[in-house]
Amino acid sequence: GDGRMGVVFNDAAQDKLRLDSRARVRFTLSGETDTGMAFGGWFRAQTAPDSASGNMGTGGANVFISGDFGRLSFGDVAGAAQASVGDLHGIGLTGLGFLNENTYFQRDFNGGILNSGGTNALYTYSFDGFTVHASLGQLNVRDGNNDRVEMGSIGARYEFDGFAIGAGYELANIGGDNFGHVALGGEANIDMFSVRATIGRLVQDARGTNTSDHQIGLSGSADIDDITVSAFARRDFARDVHVGAGASYSLGGGASIVGGVRYTSFDAGGGQTVADFGVSFSF
Amino acid sequence: GDGRMGVVFNDAAQDKLRLDSRARVRFTLSGETDTGMAFGGWFRAQTAPDSASGNMGTGGANVFISGDFGRLSFGDVAGAAQASVGDLHGIGLTGLGFLNENTYFQRDFNGGILNSGGTNALYTYSFDGFTVHASLGQLNVRDGNNDRVEMGSIGARYEFDGFAIGAGYELANIGGDNFGHVALGGEANIDMFSVRATIGRLVQDARGTNTSDHQIGLSGSADIDDITVSAFARRDFARDVHVGAGASYSLGGGASIVGGVRYTSFDAGGGQTVADFGVSFSF
Amino acid sequence: GDGRMGVVFNDAAQDKLRLDSRARVRFTLSGETDTGMAFGGWFRAQTAPDSASGNMGTGGANVFISGDFGRLSFGDVAGAAQASVGDLHGIGLTGLGFLNENTYFQRDFNGGILNSGGTNALYTYSFDGFTVHASLGQLNVRDGNNDRVEMGSIGARYEFDGFAIGAGYELANIGGDNFGHVALGGEANIDMFSVRATIGRLVQDARGTNTSDHQIGLSGSADIDDITVSAFARRDFARDVHVGAGASYSLGGGASIVGGVRYTSFDAGGGQTVADFGVSFSF
Numbered sequence: 001g002d003g004r005m006g007v008v009f010n011d012a013a014q015d016k017l018r019l020d021s022r023a024r025v026r027f028t029l030s031g032e033t034d035t036g037m038a039f040g041g042w043f044r045a046q047t048a049p050d051s052a053s054g055n056m057g058t059g060g061a062n063v064f065i066s067g068d069f070g071r072l073s074f075g076d077v078a079g080a081a082q083a084s085v086g087d088l089h090g091i092g093l094t095g096l097g098f099l100n101e102n103t104y105f106q107r108d109f110n111g112g113i114l115n116s117g118g119t120n121a122l123y124t125y126s127f128d129g130f131t132v133h134a135s136l137g138q139l140n141v142r143d144g145n146n147d148r149v150e151m152g153s154i155g156a157r158y159e160f161d162g163f164a165i166g167a168g169y170e171l172a173n174i175g176g177d178n179f180g181h182v183a184l185g186g187e188a189n190i191d192m193f194s195v196r197a198t199i200g201r202l203v204q205d206a207r208g209t210n211t212s213d214h215q216i217g218l219s220g221s222a223d224i225d226d227i228t229v230s231a232f233a234r235r236d237f238a239r240d241v242h243v244g245a246g247a248s249y250s251l252g253g254g255a256s257i258v259g260g261v262r263y264t265s266f267d268a269g270g271g272q273t274v275a276d277f278g279v280s281f282s283f
Numbered sequence: 284g285d286g287r288m289g290v291v292f293n294d295a296a297q298d299k300l301r302l303d304s305r306a307r308v309r310f311t312l313s314g315e316t317d318t319g320m321a322f323g324g325w326f327r328a329q330t331a332p333d334s335a336s337g338n339m340g341t342g343g344a345n346v347f348i349s350g351d352f353g354r355l356s357f358g359d360v361a362g363a364a365q366a367s368v369g370d371l372h373g374i375g376l377t378g379l380g381f382l383n384e385n386t387y388f389q390r391d392f393n394g395g396i397l398n399s400g401g402t403n404a405l406y407t408y409s410f411d412g413f414t415v416h417a418s419l420g421q422l423n424v425r426d427g428n429n430d431r432v433e434m435g436s437i438g439a440r441y442e443f444d445g446f447a448i449g450a451g452y453e454l455a456n457i458g459g460d461n462f463g464h465v466a467l468g469g470e471a472n473i474d475m476f477s478v479r480a481t482i483g484r485l486v487q488d489a490r491g492t493n494t495s496d497h498q499i500g501l502s503g504s505a506d507i508d509d510i511t512v513s514a515f516a517r518r519d520f521a522r523d524v525h526v527g528a529g530a531s532y533s534l535g536g537g538a539s540i541v542g543g544v545r546y547t548s549f550d551a552g553g554g555q556t557v558a559d560f561g562v563s564f565s566f
Numbered sequence: 567g568d569g570r571m572g573v574v575f576n577d578a579a580q581d582k583l584r585l586d587s588r589a590r591v592r593f594t595l596s597g598e599t600d601t602g603m604a605f606g607g608w609f610r611a612q613t614a615p616d617s618a619s620g621n622m623g624t625g626g627a628n629v630f631i632s633g634d635f636g637r638l639s640f641g642d643v644a645g646a647a648q649a650s651v652g653d654l655h656g657i658g659l660t661g662l663g664f665l666n667e668n669t670y671f672q673r674d675f676n677g678g679i680l681n682s683g684g685t686n687a688l689y690t691y692s693f694d695g696f697t698v699h700a701s702l703g704q705l706n707v708r709d710g711n712n713d714r715v716e717m718g719s720i721g722a723r724y725e726f727d728g729f730a731i732g733a734g735y736e737l738a739n740i741g742g743d744n745f746g747h748v749a750l751g752g753e754a755n756i757d758m759f760s761v762r763a764t765i766g767r768l769v770q771d772a773r774g775t776n777t778s779d780h781q782i783g784l785s786g787s788a789d790i791d792d793i794t795v796s797a798f799a800r801r802d803f804a805r806d807v808h809v810g811a812g813a814s815y816s817l818g819g820g821a822s823i824v825g826g827v828r829y830t831s832f833d834a835g836g837g838q839t840v841a842d843f844g845v846s847f848s849f
Contacts, residue, residue, distance in 0.1 A: 001593070001595045003595060003605075003606075003607040003629040004629065005629045005630075005631070005638070005640035005641075006640075007705075014706075015705070015706030015707075015708070015714065016706070017705050017706060018685075018704065018705055018706060019640060019684075019685040019686070019687055019702070019704050019705055020640075020685060021627075021628065021629050021640035021641040021685045022627075022629070023593075023595060023607035023608065023609045023627050023628070023629050023641070025593045025595070027284070027306075027308045027328075029284045029286060029306060029308070029564070029566040030566070031536045031537045031538060031564060031565075031566055032536045033534035033535045033536045033538045034534060034535025034536060035534065035535070037534065037538070039286075039536075039538050039562070039564050040286075040564070040566075041286040041306035041564070042306065043306045045328060045593075045611060061304075061306050062304065062306070063286040063287065063288045063304050063305070063306050063564065064288075065288070065538070065562055072288075074288035074289075074302060074303075074304035075288075075304040075306070118302075119301075119302040119303060119304045120302070121302055136302070138301065138302050139290075139298070139300045139301055139302055140297075140298025140299065140300060140301060141298075142298070148298065251599035251600065251601065251603065252599045252600025252601070253597045253598045253599045253600060253605075254597045254605075255597060255599045255603070255605050255631070279605070279631055281595070281597060281605050281606070281607070281629065282597075283595040283596070283597055283606075310567070310589075310591045310611075312567045312569060312589060312591070312847070312849040313849070314819045314820045314821060314847060314848075314849055315819045316817035316818045316819045316821045317817065317818025317819060318817065318818070320817065320821070322569075322819075322821050322845070322847050323569075323847070323849075324569040324589035324847070325589065326589050328611060344587075344588075344589050345587065345589070346569040346570065346571045346587050346588070346589050346847065347571075348571070348821070348845055355571075357571035357572075357585060357586075357587035358571075358587040358589070401585075402584075402585040402586060402587045403585070404585055419585070421584065421585050422573075422581070422583050422584055422585055423580075423581030423582070423583060423584060424581075425581070431581065
């Protein structure tokens with residue numbers, strides 16, 4: 001499980017400062033067949049006192065089976081492009097909106113821009129330094145206009161000696177309109193430093209809902225003794241630019257003092273500053 | 284806990300094929316008094332990414348206390364008729380609508396046709412091969428018309444040498460209107476074969492909402508090494524006829540490949556075919 | 567975890583008698599930093615078949631960190647006045663409305679009269695027999711009229727040789743209107759007897775929504791072998807008077823037979839009787 005307690009500042013809100021806390025438990029299930037295939041799943045039960053309902057939420061729930069044939073996951077899983085290219089380094093106690101995450105048609109935690117969530121399927125096969133991914137969004141989903149949404153993705157990632165490069169292609173068809181997204185990313189891990197760069201290009205955007213057909217981002221992280229500092233900068237398909245920085249100081253035993261700040265400059269003008277500070281726990 | 288991943292086909296839906304996955308944990312609580320009475324309870328936390336709310340659901344939650352006096356259960360428990368007569372053999376990865384289950388006024392998993400769910404009470408006493416059941420629906424429930432719903436049930440089951448016969452009687456009064464249901468069932472387990480037959484007759488149906496006053500069903504199951512095959516046929520109170528068949532192949536360690544198909548022929552004309560296929564896990 | 571099963575009577579309801587059951591699990595998380603500070607949290611997952619949604623609810627979720635500096639808790643925690651003065655002895659299987667609990671502006675389980683719930687913060691420091699508390703309600707909450715709600719509390723409690731006295735002061739500002747509440751309480755534990763008295767006075771009540779500016783209560787409890795009897799009487803800020811009594815008989819192993827009755831005499835005239843009886847479990 002994990003937990004956190006702290007304060008969150010948002011200068012775009014009417015009421016800028018809020019207390020924040022959360023306690024969360026992760027249930028992990030695993031087993032093995034007689035022929036040595038692994039299977040399992042996990043989901044999280046969480047509770048945040050500020051949630052309106054007081055109910056427990058779940059996120060990332062998935063099940064998998066893996067063996068010589070690779071690994072097949074069902075549930076709230078990443079798309080192949082996301083699994084191959086990934087995201088920038090994250091910051092802060094609460095994620096500060098998770099704007100270090102790239103825009104994908106389909107991604108985990110129900111966050112894809114063209115995928116309304118639900119059960120997705122991801123197949124992964126690894127050999128030598130290569131990992132190949134193929135994914136399928138939930139079949140026959142309907143969007144708000146009752147248009148049928150079909151979505152799939154392929155991608156590959158190659159890792160060698162601290163370096164990694166990944167590429168992915170996402171394809172969607174919504175009510176007959178085609179959407180395509182090519183994503184590329186690279187990562188280098190040298191001593192205590194980690195650097196990532198990612199770029200995405202919309203090769204088809206039938207409805208022209210995106211201002212730009214490029215997203216691009218750069219991030220880095222450094223571990224110096226008990227301190228980790230991270231920063232990212234990203235421009236998204238709306239031409240909004242997000243810049244963030246954060247630091248974490250480990251108290252040992254799973255507790256850390258964590259803080260971060262993120263600034264967004266909107267293409268339409270104006271900006272937003274969000275910050276947080278507190279203690280995070282992992283159990 | 285348990286889990287599953289697979290595909291579901293439904294030819295009556297606008298969009299026929301869907302991916303399906305689920306992960307679930309069961310919490311079991313138990314204790315013993317100083318005088319040796321057992322008490323406990325259980326409920327399940329489950330998560331299915333396709334659920335609209337993203338919240339965790341629960342099903343079958345109940346608590347019990349048992350001793351020389353028998354066993355008293357409160358919560359989402361079976362009625363006495365269901366506990367005595369039971370259901371037909373089930374099929375498939377997802378249950379395919381659970382149409383192998385007989386219609387009772389009151390049953391577990393909030394599924395009774397006259398019971399809106401809630402806390403029910405079930406008393407069970409066993410001696411020699413006999414098991415006697417008595418149950419009470421939640422008191423003073425109101426239905427959608429604000430009519431008071433009162434419901435109770437009695438039943439008995441006798442088991443001997445692989446054979447079992449059961450009988451139950453359900454009685455309900457809704458806003459002064461009387462409903463009665465007599466159910467009978469038999470089961471035989473011989474070597475790797477299991478056969479069940481059940482019949483139900485409405486002896487009172489004050490509102491005449493059921494087309495027929497009979498339900499009848501037959502089912503069988505066979506275990507052959509790692510393979511289990513099951514099938515059922517049932518006609519319900521609406522004169523709809525349901526036929527289903529399924530098979531399961533155990534991979535060991537709690538994982539099985541499971542598939543099933545169910546066809547319903549509606550009394551009003553037309554039919555529906557539902558099928559599923561995938562992997563089920565138990566942990 | 568814990569559970570309960572029984573019946574509840576309420577003579578003010580259209581339908582007076584109901585069955586009641588519940589099963590509940592408590593998740594407790596804990597850790598320790600390298601320098602010996604403790605941290606952790608807990609929340610409960612519960613399920614009651616009569617809940618409309620069938621979802622799991624949570625209550626009391628909180629996280630904390632503690633060390634030489636004292637203890638800081640975030641989440642659904644008590645206010646400082648509640649932590650210092652406390653409540654009267656409770657009765658019954660289900661709490662019978664928990665009217666043994668004093669009225670505070672802010673209290674745990676989201677029950678404060680001026681606090682809409684959410685993440686609160688409570689700081690506690692203990693030395694010798696003294697415990698000092700300071701608390702802050704969630705910052706920048708808005709009430710139903712979109713007025714900003716600010717709330718804080720301080721208090722202290724001194725314990726010596728079975729006796730304890732506590733005092734607290736709660737302060738709230740809602741849209742510019744001021745509210746103040748001073749609470750005092752005492753407790754004595756002598757052999758198998760426990761007695762508590764509490765009093766609260768509204769020193770500011772800008773909106774005059776309370777009929778009276780006093781609340782006062784007295785309660786007692788006695789443990790005699792396996793039997794515990796408890797009773798309380800309390801007059802609240804609405805001049806309503808609540809009287810309750812209950813008893814519990816331990817079966818050992820965490821199971822008890824529990825019953826209680828509570829009568830309320832309303833200032834506006836009339837009364838209400840609520841009673842319950844059943845078995846409670848703790849696991």
